[in-house]
Amino acid sequence: MERGRLRVHLGAAPGVGKTYAMLEEGQRVMAGGTDVVIGLLEPHGRRLTAKMAEGLEVVPRRTLVYRGHVFTEMDTEAVLDRRPQVALVDELAHTNVPGAGNEKRWQDVERILDAGIDVITTLNIQHLESLKDVVEQITGIRQSETIPDEVVRRADQIELVDLTPEALRRRMVQGYIYPADRIDVALTHYFRPGNLTALRELALLWLADRVEEGLQRYRIEHGIATPWETKERIVVALSGDTAEQTLIRRAARIADRIPGSELLAVHVIRTDGRAGADPAILAGQRALVESLGGSYHQVVGADVATAILQFAHAENATQLVLGGARRGRLAGLLLGDQVVHKTTRMAGHIDVHVLTHERMARAPKVTLPSLTRGLGRTRFRWGAALAALLLPGLTLALVSLPGFGLAGPLLLYLLAVVAVALAGGLYPALVAAVGSGLLVDYYFVPPVHSLTIGRPADAAVLAVFILVASLVSSAVERAARRTRAAARSSVEAATLADLATGALRGGNDLPALLERVRTTFGLDSVSLLESDGAGGHRWFVIASAGSMPPERPEDADTEASIADGLVLAGHGRSLDAGDRRVFTACAALVAASLADHRSEQRAEERAAADRRRAELLRTVAGDLEPELTVVHRVIEGLRDRRAPHTEAEWGKLCDRADGAVERVHGLVADLVDVSRLNGALDVFLRPVDVGDVLIVAVDDLGPGGHDLVLRLPQELPNVIADAALLTRLVTYLAADALRRSPADAPPHIEAAPVNGRVEIRLIDHAARVPRFWEPDGDGYPTGIVPRVCADLAQAIGGVLRWAETAGGGFTAVLTLPAAATREGAKVTPADTDRRSHVRPISDPARREPG
Template identity: 35%
Template sequence: MAETGSEFERRPDPDALLALADREKRGKLRVFLGAAPGVGKTYAMLARARALKTDGVDVVIGLVETHGRRETEALTEGLEILPRRKIEYRGRTLEEFDVDAALARHPALIVVDELAHTNAPDSRHPKRWQDVEELLDSGVDVWTALNIQHLESLADVVSRIAGVAVRETVPDRVLQDAADVVLVDVTPDELLQRLKEGKVYVPDMARRAVQNFFTPRNLTALRELALRRTAERVDDQMVDYLRQNAIEGPWATSERLLVCVGSDRLSEFVVRAGARLATGLNAPWIALHLERAGEEEQDAERARRIDEALRLAERLGATVERVSGHDLAGEALRFARRENITQIVVGRSRAGLLARLWRKSLTDEIVRRSDDIAVQVITESRAKAEEEPRPRKALSANGELWRGVGATLASVACATLIAWPLDVWLHLPNLGMIFLASVVFCALAAGVWSAVAASILSFFAFDFFFVDPRYEFTISQAHEFLSLLVYTFVAIVTGTLAGRVREQSRAMRARAEAAQSLFEFSRKLSSAASLDEVMWAAAMHAQKALDAKSAVLLAPDDGELTIAAAWPPIDQLDAKEAGAARWAYERAEPAGLRSGTLPNIRFAFRPLATTRGVVAVIGLEPKNAQETPSAQNERMLTAILEQTAIAVDRALLVRESVRAAALEENEKLRSTLLASLSHDLRTPLASITGAVTSLRQLGDRLADTDRLDLLVSIEEEAARLSRFVVNLLDMSRIESGALAPRRELVDVGDAVRSAMERSRKEFPQLKVSASLAPDLPAIRGDAGLLGQIVFNLLDNAHKYGGGQASVYARRDGDELLLTVTDEGPGVKPADLERIFEKFYRGGRIDGRKAGTGLGLSICRGLVEAMGGSIVAQSPAIRRKGTRIALRFPIPEPPRRDAVA
């Protein structure tokens, strides 16, 4: 048992095996990593590619930048090179890697240089590494080259080392997901020597590079970063190997990191620092944005910085969360404990003295209250070198500021004007209450800072106008000075509380409106009976809630995405928009505006994903494509997507259930038909076969009466079989729509008498009486079909009517009423409609079900084909029996003037 338990404990890690299986489905990525340009990454990559080509591997060069180096260009000879895609941009012709040509060629291995390159506008992907991801998803192996400074998490570190801002970056996960990382390394002295010899840049560029970037100090630091990152990647590969093969060894740490993201520029560096720390610890991490309740409505610049920081965190492999509350430090720590966080990374910016006195620092609060969680503090000095001068906001554009200033000045002026006559005429001692009311007004009208400014301004106004000596900013009595201080303190506290109440009420109102909007949307979705109604409800609500044009695209059974609903109405999407929608549908990821796929189009497409996969795509075209959506709109969009996805899934399930029910009903009808055919064909055939056999075998030995009985039996069973076949043919004609009755004037009396005569021959046991009005009008129809209808009704009366039947016909207003009544046991009220269904047999004859269940169904089809109606009534007479009533419209007689 111990041995078995040991084997169980050393089993391979299921997650590692699943990750390995997922990687096997994709192409393999090999990254040639270097510390700086010129170390020989492209040369080494091409040399190995040529060796594989010699071994018979299908190798293609998708794109290689030789930078005029003759040795590198020589290595491309003999290798297939794909033509580049040409793009016209601002009067220039740009040449880019053609990912569509590479997908169409689909080689075993493709070489794509410059992984961090930014593609030209209007490309499908803004970055070349995204083109490489698409190639890998299609199963093509890719070799590429990358400098260490282009890794997203190291961009700020490299900027501080080299003093050069890194603009083109690659997410760290690209390197982490690579199958192999090949370090191409040379010493700084050797690289500088190559630079002087012109093997890296042309002479002019080389001199500038030596002065700015290629210094021994910079190259040594970059080389260390490249070696460290490669060593971490090798360590990850070793851990994966140990897990996949159940080998005991050092495992990855169980650390979990939380990175707090704010709205200042320091947040970007906090995110990068958190990503580096998580990578070094092999730990998952969460990027958390904390927003104070009542402050969700931020200016566009703050919202943009928050959105950029969170997007950066997503690119670096973080899970993004948002939390709202009043006690931000408490909310952060509660979230950290709930998510089992072991380390928190926060930033600390330099706040002014007034700001530190007015509000405690979030960083200091987290450090003070985090007893069991380590806290890493990123200071502002680390990011100061990269801090760009912030553009000053134009005061005229800041409506909120002007509104606050206006409210402060107006309220204090009004309070002074009101208090002046009261002091002159009434000599009131507590005029400060009037100024306190102005402070509360400012708090409610313009917020906290307006209330604080009004408090200070009220202090000076009260001192100047109402405290002796008047009209001077001096106070003669100590108690008056104390009273003013107390008044100012109370005014500030009161104004602050009133301002917070205002902010909270605004936030609650916004949330209530959002909740009400979602409630109405959910009600519309719950009442939507079809998929089309769900699509239109989603499109119209998205347009109303997000103030953006919306379109919902659905893939029918043929798999081609089409616009199911759009508001305002949209006829069609252009080719790029359709491609982005298809990308979102097939890849289950956002595409279009502000995404990594076709970001320059007007629509942003989001997939509607359920447990069965992506069921639809919703596209949104905002009024201002440059404006970053607010957090409130992002939450609203997420809620709309989730509810719409559930509703679409439900509608699809309902449609599938209807189809399943129809298939089940068809299967039931097929089984019933087969059973009916089996019985109703076999019985007369068996009787006919038995009678014929007896006549053939016995011949003249049979008495004449017996022979006559056998011949009568053959005749009856043959007639029965003929009626059954005719009924089947009639039903087939009715259901296929091939039945086209004539529209001639029909004498109803003749048709009824003909059917009765036929029934007397077929059913001599049935006693039929008729009551036909003498003035029966003619109807338009088919005399043969009308006779067939009456005969079928008499046949039904013969089977279930107790041997008695009556036929009655008369004029009833503009209609002709024709009834056939039997005196049988009758029909249950619940079955009055069902008796007209195919194969329904409601009665029994001699202990068995009689008939095929087609007679009344055929009658309904024939009556409706002639423009009439048919109903069943039971009981009919003396609390028993069934009456089948037929009504046909009576045609209007031709007008004399028309005849003339």
Template identity: 45%
Template structure:
């Protein structure tokens, strides 16, 4: 039976298993039932958790549907039974669950849709790692591919989403106390999926995803209720970026305003004209984009026919609370005649505040010479010449034909065609001159009274005036079309050139060399050099260099990014483009026009990024080497002063006892002293071997031989002296690891020795191993006193002790183990043992097996 309405969906969203989603859902069910609502449990997964089972209490629970699959009986949600029971509210756990074959639907969320269509409200749960859009992100964080997913749309369209949040530390404590999984699953879970880093990242994903959903809900509410004004739920500042020199001032001023309130968003918007052609050089826009992002903002580019309207529409679309604009650069008289964009934005803004910022370029004008001519000097000279010659020549031809044979309108149209031709040859101003000359010829030779500048008939005055206006208007359109065509070709060539550069840089080539090669080919330059220097007074040295033989031959096979892209010849000119204080580009072969120089500057900016990344990589590598050197040196000094002295003192004491003439020793006493010497000698040999390996690694004389290795050739040898003190749980089917078996064996031995030494008498050390997607983990857990949290950060440093009175301490063993582990690509970490003690986690990378297709699954 249906109620005629669609049911409401409530989702409890969690960052990970065990945060309490099911418990919160059951709480909601008890509250609703207390208010008189008919609530039943369609399906709840307790996973054996006592608190969850107890929280079910006396809630009505419908039987599950039994499904036979490959000889196994599985239980699923019984959708027909829920529909027949027709409750007001049904609880359905684990929304992303995949149903067993033979069910009505392959996914549980589809079963939930059937209940909602029947008018039943549904309360369900889902973890953030099951959202389809986050599958790749979750795999990158945890190393495990999630196989059970639910489309984001299903959760986003829920009527209510409740976030069940728990800090990673609290969740791990719940796990350690056995509140999430059985005791035999705790160690494996804490070492794989439930790491602190994994849980923190998943928690952030859940919060960010839910924040986006809240923004969507607010936008949808405003649209549903036709709310056009802005709601200041969050401060958003929009900066109108013109691309002029005042842009930097505007961005910095807006950033300072944004910093006054926490959570304020900064958005910069640049409006392109509707023809799509950039009015500002791309290098300038790129610089402004970088500045906006460095100030914590986001840069947007929109297309609009009217700049003020486009800016205000954008601000309203993002629900902005303030628009920051600059004072107009136009002169006062031009603003009085044509208005200004800033004043128009203020008029259109409505409830959005407008912050007007003054700057150095305010009211100084944009300059008369700002219009760029794309015509060559030869074409401009031809245009000026034809502006005088063509009207005169056509007038002579018309006079030869005879004045009486053609009407005045025909003469005017022919001369108008001449004006259009001049516009196509030489641009706007030659065409204006041609229009004036043509008008004078019409007046003198063809308008009665002929041979005089006076006009007898009034309609001829109007005809001549219309002729001039039409001629100038047509010439303007033709000139503008020619400019736009040239700009379009140039923009396409520049975009193609920069795209080709990006492909060459991202393809893994030597990027600096790729840049100079592309420059030489694109601009047909005879030679291109990328140079650097150590400081302002140091000489320049060549980083990358390219000669292009075709350019020297004058073939000019450039891409056409600039006006001189073809037919270039080597005239010995050198163009210098500064990247920064320490780097520059030199281009030899011809003089580059300003338009081509803009593209070269974009190349230079890319080269600067490449060089900076190279410098940072080199510094990081040097710092890593120095850090390892210092660590090894410190370990060696501590070993000499501590670990070497102890066995030597024991040997010396035993030798003195054996050699003393004043003491009579029986055979048993001599055997004890001899055994003491043997044990101390063994410890000393082992320690010296470790020190020699560290010393050789430090000097580079011996390098680890990393190869595929099985733990079966490492663990038995490493733990042999302490077998009676260990409880081993190492599966035989562990994958191969990528390490140096000999050195890694010493790492394991040092860690095991330390754990046995700190365990209480009679307590065994638990040694377990497990595999994740990218590594194999060895966990050595003792039941000793443990290590305080404030000491875990320094416990791997040499000569560290638990307290000032401790005799054994941590000493050198863990420091040597840590140094060797770094050398063989492994990692050591310390965790608390559930119930007390310390667990050392050794993580060693697996041997790559790209074609294995292995999928380890995920804890759910």
């Protein structure tokens, strides 16, 4: 069955008219004879929207009861049974009520599409997963309902429903969006002009990127190599000269004058044996390009002009900026600028800007064209060796066998020239052609043993021979080049097919896929890097293969930008332009595998969260049952009027009931903490000072926290953790220990390095271990607080375990990975014993012995 088509009406903010546009399209399609139904509509009390829905068939909603409240959701099964041609479904990113089947409405829409039904839907830009953090930064509101970008990218059509901020605010004032009691608050918060302008720009840029992806896909499918100037891309070519910083800035100014343009810098690493540029200068140029909002690239090639143009065509560049020296007329005629002239001649549809600078006016270096012509030094040497052996040997054979005349030697020498051309390329063949002509003249053209030619006809024959030999050599080399190019293309296709097959067989095993990429290109290591979004200044290794993988794009010898903030980096050797093209295609495969891996990971996390919720509910039920039984028995005792109660008995019954209610209250408070943690663990791992975390936790505990005793070594390495979550974990453990410890034996917190890790121990001196801290059959505590603590420890990459303390109580041991210590730093287990309230957190001497 053919899958249905998805059309999305995308808006920058609520109220721009997405739902109205969806209904208007539904009316138009229905007027053309198409069977259209409304699968779900959220008019939000807007009169014009409800009026536009008149005449369209509405599929009844499904009613659900959740926590004592009645909700309605789209009845997906009813839509599938109705089988219309087109279904209108509002608010694609909506989260369904538990019990509705799928968690998200877009998953319901996927089922409808799989059934061959077209869907027209609506979506706001703030619900896209990739823009969630940006929207929160702009509006100050965190979006709880998001949809993966890939779902929207797969849509057959995306239509932007646009409205200026002024028009949207007027619509708000006129009451078309929110009720009157919400207008003033909305205008002064979410619907501020600055917010709306930023959201509108986000929507336009996101949609522009999707259009660009579609255009690139169309050009590749149709084999279109010439650039289409739909978006200006300015490529600046760098040679590694110190004067090129001015060139970079001028190219950046050109890009700044064209809204929406991109700046790309490229440096060609030559393979013809010539000295390369200073790495320090290249590193400075890269930093400057990235600070100006551009991207830096390196390619490998024997011919600089060809490599630059190959890169420009691959990036669909529209303008090329080159640096040229100011020279006199004589220097320009004699020496010229080979790269500039050749690039300008071969640029085709790309505009070329040649910018000069006074500091670039130094004397140019005279360079000769490469003799190997890209075939490699080994092939060149083989060709020269074959010419040096074949021509003398053939001459000796012909001289020892007289009677050949002139035609026979010429044909044999021509065959030798062709063999040399096949082995070593054009230049050895040209030398062999000239040498063959001289040998024929010396040994076979009268007068023999002399380079003098007696008859003009013989001179013409030799000239024609040399010309034919040269033409044949050139034709043979071109054929060999095309054969090698075809073989290379076949290898590239086979490489991509092999990697794609490996990715399918290996599932979403990123390290295995990166290992295949590494071995395919002969690299020492490969890393998949992702930036934190803060200007790309912090990079994190998602997965890697090989030894000493690069941790930043600057550390790589070759790289391919997959998306914003995502880079595939390789270390070991620089790739030429052809290999880099295949490397970029492999990066796209890695990105797809990463997206699948993260989708599976999110699904596993949701399943694990569901299991934890079920376990917590069972735990709560088990903890509440005995307490409620106590309360029930106390109430029965109080109601029993037949049994007389003394004042002491009445007080005892009330104390039992009050204690049970207090314990129930504590369980409910713990459950509320769990609900706050659920889905809100945004983990940011970094080096954390354990001492700072402990003192902040003590402050969070209030006056009671000052009874804790902290024992820390004089020099303790930092740990890799999330500071906020680690503080919360220590606070939970310490608060529980303080509630149960006697006043004369407060809890102790100790920390010490152990085998490259750091152990934080909380020692409790309670008389006995509480029932809810006792482990179950799997060695996992049964209470709510222990489960919360264990989940927090796992989230930050640590391990939490419990053991009974000698003399009563228990010890909670949290083990975390230690951060790398500074060179020469000495970690000693010597402990210091001090009360937590002796010194404040801001005291620089807090790590001294107390």
